[in-house]
Amino acid sequence: MLEAAKRWRSVWRRNAWAWRKGARTALLGGFVEPLLTLLVLGFGLGGYVGRVAGMPYLDFLASGILATSAMNAATFEGLYLAYTRMAVLKTWDGMLAAPLSLADVVMGEVLWMGTKSTIGAVLILAVLAGFGLAASWTALGVLPLAFLAGVCFGSIALVVTSFARSYDFFVYYITLCITPMVLLSGVFFPSAGLPAIVRVASECLPLFHLVEAIRPLLAGSLEPGLLRNAAALLAFAVPAVFLAIWRLQRRLTQ
Amino acid sequence: MRASFNPLRFLSPLFVTVSTAPAVAARHLSKSFEGKRVVDGLSFGVRQGECLGILGPNGAGKTTTLRMLVGATPPGSGELSVLGFRIPEQARAMRARIGVVPQQDNLDIDFTVIENLRIYGGYFGLTEAALKARIPRLLELAVLTDKANARIGQLSGGMKRRLSIARALINQPELLVLDEPTTGLDPQVRHNIWSMLRQLQNDGLTIVLTTHYMEEAERLCGRIILMDRGRILADSSPQALIRESIEPHVLEVHGANAEAWCRSLPAERDERCERIGESIFHYGGDLESLVRSLDAWEGVHYVYRRANLEDVFLKLTGRDLRDA
Numbered sequence: 001m002l003e004a005a006k007r008w009r010s011v012w013r014r015n016a017w018a019w020r021k022g023a024r025t026a027l028l029g030g031f032v033e034p035l036l037t038l039l040v041l042g043f044g045l046g047g048y049v050g051r052v053a054g055m056p057y058l059d060f061l062a063s064g065i066l067a068t069s070a071m072n073a074a075t076f077e078g079l080y081l082a083y084t085r086m087a088v089l090k091t092w093d094g095m096l097a098a099p100l101s102l103a104d105v106v107m108g109e110v111l112w113m114g115t116k117s118t119i120g121a122v123l124i125l126a127v128l129a130g131f132g133l134a135a136s137w138t139a140l141g142v143l144p145l146a147f148l149a150g151v152c153f154g155s156i157a158l159v160v161t162s163f164a165r166s167y168d169f170f171v172y173y174i175t176l177c178i179t180p181m182v183l184l185s186g187v188f189f190p191s192a193g194l195p196a197i198v199r200v201a202s203e204c205l206p207l208f209h210l211v212e213a214i215r216p217l218l219a220g221s222l223e224p225g226l227l228r229n230a231a232a233l234l235a236f237a238v239p240a241v242f243l244a245i246w247r248l249q250r251r252l253t254q
Numbered sequence: 255m256r257a258s259f260n261p262l263r264f265l266s267p268l269f270v271t272v273s274t275a276p277a278v279a280a281r282h283l284s285k286s287f288e289g290k291r292v293v294d295g296l297s298f299g300v301r302q303g304e305c306l307g308i309l310g311p312n313g314a315g316k317t318t319t320l321r322m323l324v325g326a327t328p329p330g331s332g333e334l335s336v337l338g339f340r341i342p343e344q345a346r347a348m349r350a351r352i353g354v355v356p357q358q359d360n361l362d363i364d365f366t367v368i369e370n371l372r373i374y375g376g377y378f379g380l381t382e383a384a385l386k387a388r389i390p391r392l393l394e395l396a397v398l399t400d401k402a403n404a405r406i407g408q409l410s411g412g413m414k415r416r417l418s419i420a421r422a423l424i425n426q427p428e429l430l431v432l433d434e435p436t437t438g439l440d441p442q443v444r445h446n447i448w449s450m451l452r453q454l455q456n457d458g459l460t461i462v463l464t465t466h467y468m469e470e471a472e473r474l475c476g477r478i479i480l481m482d483r484g485r486i487l488a489d490s491s492p493q494a495l496i497r498e499s500i501e502p503h504v505l506e507v508h509g510a511n512a513e514a515w516c517r518s519l520p521a522e523r524d525e526r527c528e529r530i531g532e533s534i535f536h537y538g539g540d541l542e543s544l545v546r547s548l549d550a551w552e553g554v555h556y557v558y559r560r561a562n563l564e565d566v567f568l569k570l571t572g573r574d575l576r577d578a
C-alpha cells in the first residue's frame with residue numbers, strides 16, 4: 001500500500017509541478033473567473049432578488065460558485081489536460097514504461113485533480129471570508145469536500161476522456177452534462193423552484209450534493225445531511241475511478 | 255596505455271549487471287490486431303551484453319514485438335520472459351530494471367532537461383540523493399550539460415533523442431530497448447546517437463533496438479533478426495548473414511541502355527540476376543568481367559560493391575527493405 005502510494009505520488013508530483021509553473025494562468029481561470037461571476041451576479045442580481053432560501057442572495061450564490069469552481073477545475077484537468085497527456089504528448093506512455101501501472105497513473109491523476117480543486121477552494125474561501133461570507137470555522141469543512149469533488153468530477157472526466165478521439169468530443173460532455181448540471185443543482189437558484197420531476201432528478205446529480213453540503217458550512221451550521229451528501233459524492237467517485245482505470249487500460253494497452 | 259581521462263570508466267557505474275538469466279527469452283510469441291497476425295510465432299533469445307537489432311520494413315511488427323517485450327501490451331500467445339521475469343505477469347518489476355526509448359519522443363515539454371530527468375526518476379521511486387548523483391553523468395553522456403536548464407522546445411531533434419536515451423538510463427537498467435532510435439534524424443545526428451549507443455555497449459549494457467536502416471543494424475548490432483510480416487526471416491550476426499545468405503558482390507546497373515546491355519550478355523552465366531524497378535542486380539563471387547563489359551556501353555550507370563543486409567532482405571523477400 002505504501003509502495004502504491006509512492007507511485008501515485010510520483011504522478012501527482014509531476015502534475016503539481018507543471019501546475020506551479022503555469023500557476024498565473026491557472027489562477028486566472030480557477031480563481032478570478034469564479035470570483036468575477038460571484039461579485040457581478042451577487043451584487044448585480046442580488047439587489048433585485050433579495051433573500052433566497054432564507055439568506056442574502058450573495059451568500060446563497062457563494063456556495064454555488066465555490067462548488068462549481070471545484071467541479072470545473074477537476075473537469076478541465078480530467079478532459080483537456082489529461083487528454084493532452086494521454087494522446088498528444090504521450091506523457092502517460094512514458095510513465096507506463098517506468099514501473100507504474102495504469103491504475104497508478106489514474107490514481108495519481110485523480111488525487112492531483114482533488115488537490116487542484118482544493119487549491120481553488122482555498123483561494124475563493126479566503127476571499128469569501130474577506131467579504132464576511134464565510135465567517136464560521138465550519139467553512140473549513142469545505143476543503144475536504146472540494147478534494148472529494150475534485151476526485152469525483154475528475155474521475156468522471158477521465159471516463160469521458162477514455163472515449164475521446166479528439167478535443168471536440170468534450171464539447172458534448174460539457175454541453176450535455178456539465179452545463180445542465182450547473183443549471184439544475186441549486187447553484188444560481190434553489191432547486192425547490194423546479195417542477196417536481198426535474199427536482200427529483202436533480203437530486204441524483206453529484207453537483208447538487210456538493211452544493212447542498214457546502215451551503216450550510218458557509219452559513220456556519222453543521223447539519224446531518226452533510227454525511228449523506230458526502231456519501232453521494234463518494235458513490236460517484238469510487239465507481240468512476242474503477243471505470244476510468246478499466247477503460248483506459250483497454251485503450252492504452254491493446 | 256591510456257594515460258588521459260577515460261569517459262567509459264567514468265560512466266560505467268551507470269549500469270549494474272546482476273542477474274544471470276538471459277536478457278530476453280521469447281517462444282512462439284504472437285499477437286493479432288483485429289484478426290490480423292502482426293507478430294507471428296517469434297522465438298528468439300538475447301544474451302546479457304548482446305546488442306540485438308531487429309531489422310525490418312515498416313509494418314513488419316517491430317514495434318509490436320518491443321511493446322510486448324517491455325510489458326506495454328500483453329502477448330496474444332506464446333511465452334516471454336525478460337531478465338528472468340515472466341511477462342506480462344511480472345512486467346512492473348521487470349520495468350524497474352530496463353530502460354525504454356520509444357519510437358516517438360515523449361519527453362515532458364512542460365519541463366526543462368534536468369527536470370525531465372528528475373521527474374522520470376520519480377516514477378522509479380528514486381530518491382533526490384540518487385538523482386543528484388546520477389543526473390550529471392547522464393547529462394554528460396548525452397552531451398546536454400550545457401542545456402540542463404533548457405526547455406524541451408528549445409532542443410533540436412538529435413538533442414531530444416539523446417535526452418530520451420539518457421532518461422531511459424535513469425534507473426541504471428540492465429537492458430535498454432530502443433524503437434527506431436534514429437529514424438527521421440539527419441545523417442550527422444544519427445552518427446551522434448550511434449556513438450552514444452556504442453559507448454553504452456562498451457560498458458556492457460544489453461541492447462535491443464529496431465531499425466529499418468540496414469547501415470544502423472550493421473554498425474551497431476552484433477546480432478540481427480531480419481523480420482518481415484511478423485516473422486523471423488533470419489537470425490545471425492550481420493557478417494554471417496551476408497556471408498551465408500548472399501553472394502559476396504553486387505553489380506547494380508541502371509540507365510537507358512541497361513536492358514540492352516543485359517541482353518547482350520551470354521545466356522549461360524553463373525551470376526544470379528534480379529530486376530527491381532529500373533535497376534538490374536547481378537550477384538556473384540567475382541563480377542570483374544561483367545564490370546569490364548560495361549566499359550563499351552554508353553547510357554548505363556553502375557555501382558559495383560560488396561553485398562549488404564539490404565541485398566539479403568531483397569533476396570529473402572523479393573522486396574526492397576526501404577520501401578517494402
Ligand SMILES: Nc1ncnc2c1ncn2[C@@H]1O[C@H](COP(=O)(O)OP(=O)(O)O)[C@@H](O)[C@H]1O
Pocket residue numbers: 254287288292310311312313314315316317318319
Ligand atoms: N494498436 C493497433 N491496432 C491495430 N493494428 C495495429 C496496432 N498496432 C500495430 N498495428 C498493425 O500491426 C502491423 C505491425 O505494426 P508495427 O508493429 O508498428 O510495425 P513496425 O514497427 O515494424 O513498423 C501494422 O500493419 C500495423 O498497422
Ligand SMILES: [Mg+2]
Pocket residue numbers: 316317318357433434
Ligand atoms: Mg515501428
